Amino acid sequence: MVYLAPARTFWKIYKKKSTQSFQCLPYLVALFSSSLWLYYASFNIKHAILLVSINSFGCVIEIIYIVIFIKYADKHAKKLTIKLLAAMNFGTLALIVLVMRFAIDESDQVKVLGWICDVVSVIVFAAPLSVVLQVIRTKSVQFMPFCLSFSLLLNAIMWFAYGFFNKDMCVALPNVGGLALGLLQMLLHAIYRNRGAKENITTDGEVTTFVVVVNPLGPPEVFSTAVKDELSLENNNNKGGEDDAQGKTVEANDCPL
Helix, strand or coil, rough: CCCCCCCHHHHHHHHHCCCCCCCCCCHHHHHHHHHHHHHHCCCEEEEEEEEHHHHHHHHHHHHEEEEEEHHHHCCHHHHHHHHHHHHHHHHHHHHHHHHHHHHCHHHHHHHHHHHHHHHHHHHHHHHHHHHHHHHHHHHCCCCCCCHHHHHHHHHHHHHHHHHHHHHHHHHHHHHHHHHHHHHHHHHHHHHHHHHHHHHHHCCCEEEEEEEEEEECCCCCECCCEEEEEECCCCCCCCCCCEEEECCEEEEECCCCC
16 A cells, blocks of 8 residues: 555656656655565565565565656756665665675674664655645645555554564564654644645636745745736826726735745
8 A cells, every 4th residue: 555655646747747846755765665674584584475575566666656756857856866766775775785794793684684674664654754844834735645644654553563463673663653653644634635725726806926936955946926916097187097007016925035
């Protein structure tokens, strides 16, 4: 469910031929996590079947998502995604494998790798929170998919129970944090689920325009403002009271500039 939850999002990206404001980080971290758990399964034969099956499936799905994202992302997002993919899923993963093989005693390898997987699993749960500030600022959860957030919450509950009953704390512990983060995402959905739609409604006589604010530290941001047409009479004696062609004012109270 977690791996298939973003399918609807990527179908939208495919149809619109644009990644819009969706973030690549959750999918890069999910691929990294799946790869690590596959490596963990090679040490922990007890859970090998379940860990290998679900994480092999996860790796394939996440790679498909990332390829689609790179294809339809703008130039800046495409470069950033490729850099993060190389650094995280190739460089960091290779470094962990080398450290485990040559720097950690064989008796401690399972324990050390298990804790590394725990940390990465918590990051997976936190990755969708990269858009939390965007959700709070825009008062819309449009770019934090509900299906993904709900699946992460359900996933945390089930894997915690599995790890707890099998007395494998490396499986159980990260899902405690995942449960808390999943509940936070559900709370954001409950608060902002209808806000974005309401704010896009304009009253009579208003026309929506957009102000693009260029951020030197990242991609440009777009803020909507309202433009009202004001009819004014220039003079009762001038052309019978024609409308002033320049009688327009722009209300840009929502624009940070």
